[in-house]
Each structure stands twice: as C-alpha cells, then as structure tokens.
Amino acid sequence: GQQVMQIPQYQHVQEGEDFTTYCNSSTTLSNIQWYKQRPGGHPVFLIQLVKSGEVKKQKRLTFQFGEAKKNSSLHITATQTTDVGTYFCAGLAGGKLIFGQGTELSVKP
Amino acid sequence: DGGITQSPKYLFRKEGQNVTLSCEQNLNHDAMYWYRQDPGQGLRLIYYSQIVNDFQKGDIAEGYSVSREKKESFPLTVTSAQKNPTAFYLCASSQDLIGDTDTQYFGPGTRLTVL
Numbered sequence A: 001g002q003q004v005m006q007i008p009q010y011q012h013v014q015e016g017e018d019f020t021t022y023c024n025s026s027t028t029l030s031n032i033q034w035y036k037q038r039p040g041g042h043p044v045f046l047i048q049l050v051k052s053g054e055v056k057k058q059k060r061l062t063f064q065f066g067e068a069k070k071n072s073s074l075h076i077t078a079t080q081t082t083d084v085g086t087y088f089c090a091g092l093a094g095g096k097l098i099f100g101q102g103t104e105l106s107v108k109p
Numbered sequence B: 001d002g003g004i005t006q007s008p009k010y011l012f013r014k015e016g017q018n019v020t021l022s023c024e025q026n027l028n029h030d031a032m033y034w035y036r037q038d039p040g041q042g043l044r045l046i047y048y049s050q051i052v053n054d055f056q057k058g059d060i061a062e063g064y065s066v067s068r069e070k071k072e073s074f075p076l077t078v079t080s081a082q083k084n085p086t087a088f089y090l091c092a093s094s095q096d097l098i099g100d101t102d103t104q105y106f107g108p109g110t111r112l113t114v115l
Helices: none
Strands: A004-007 A010-014 A019-025 A031-037 A044-049 A055-058 A061-065 A071-076 A085-093 A096-099 A103-108 B004-007 B010-013 B019-025 B031-037 B043-049 B064-066 B076-078 B087-094 B110-114
Touching: A004 A085, A010 A019, A019 A085, A019 A103, A031 A061, A031 A071, A044 A055, A044 A061, A071 A085, A096 B043, B004 B087, B010 B019, B019 B031, B019 B087, B019 B110, B043 B064, B076 B087
Parallel strands: A010 A103, B010 B110
Antiparallel strands: A004 A019, A019 A071, A031 A044, A031 A085, A055 A061, A061 A071, A085 A096, A085 A103, B004 B019, B019 B076, B031 B043, B031 B087, B064 B076, B087 B110
C-alpha cells in the first residue's frame, strides 16, 4: 500500500543547532502537509506544499517539496527549546492523507 | 470560539466494555475523521465522514463504529471487539474531504486506557 516514511524517528540537539526531518513516499503526492505536535498535545497544521520543487519559509523553518513530488523535508535553523515536539509530514495521494511516523525533536538548553 | 472539541481528555474502561468518544466541531466543516495514535507511531485513520449520514472505513476500522447524525458531531465507539484499544484518539475536521488545498484541524484528543 501507499506509505510515507519519515526519518529520523528521534533527534536530540543542543539549543542553537540545526535540525532536519525527511519524508519519502512510495508514490507521487498531490501535496504534502506538515504538522507539529507538542508533548501531550495534538497535531497543529504548519504548512502545505503543492508545487514540484516548492520551497516555503516560516521564520526559522524551511520546507521543501521534491521535484518528483515524492519527498519533502523540514529544516529548522538554530533550534530553540520552543521547537520541542514531534513533527509529522502527511502526503496526499489517491484522495487519502497518509501520515509519516513523525520525528520527535528534543532540544537541550 | 470556533474549534473542535473532544471529551473526555482521559478515559478508563474495563476490558470488554464498549466506550464512546465524543467529537464536536463548530467550524461548519463537512468532513470529519478519527485517528488513532500509538507511542512512536504516526496517525492511523479509523473512520472518516464526508457528509451527514455517510461514513467510510479507514485503514484500521475493525473493532470501531461511528455515526454522523449531525454535521457537528462524529462520535466514535470503541467496541469490545477491538483487541488493543488503549491509545490516544484524535478527531479532526476539514472544510471538505481532503483535496488539493484542504488541511485538517485536530481536537485535543482523548487518551483511552483499558484496564
């Protein structure tokens, strides 16, 4: 079946270091969405990418959608303790939104 | 305040009992969804509904049932047939069934523990 693989599963960084999480799909995606879930909370929508090769920025966060629309990445520059949480990608394929397993980010002050 | 609510936040049940989780939205969204989240895993779709009185099975519907009698409400029943019901349950809604420009809004979740 359709799958969206996300790596790494966990990432521990020192505050100020950069962080990247990657998603790869077995099929071409119509779009890809990114969500953040704080510890004990619920997923909150961050952004959606639709076009091949699209790059979007939100302050220290940079989101990319691959040229083949099969992969995506989220990069955080100079992490802060407020960035702690689990980041999920979710790819739209065949009318279904398929979530990756998430990357849990912890930031040591 | 517009939003999506789930109650209760924590729920404990004995094995063999059915339990119903509430989900209400006042966003006037047509589509609603139920997901299950287990530790270290992504969200898995249980059921979804595009319109009132209609719903479809997701990837892991066995042992669950839903109803959509009102646009605002999409309750989920975890039946005794669900072999491993302890999990974090998330309800979501979107303006329309997932399309090219739609995003999902999640409720705060219900953490179900079956003893």
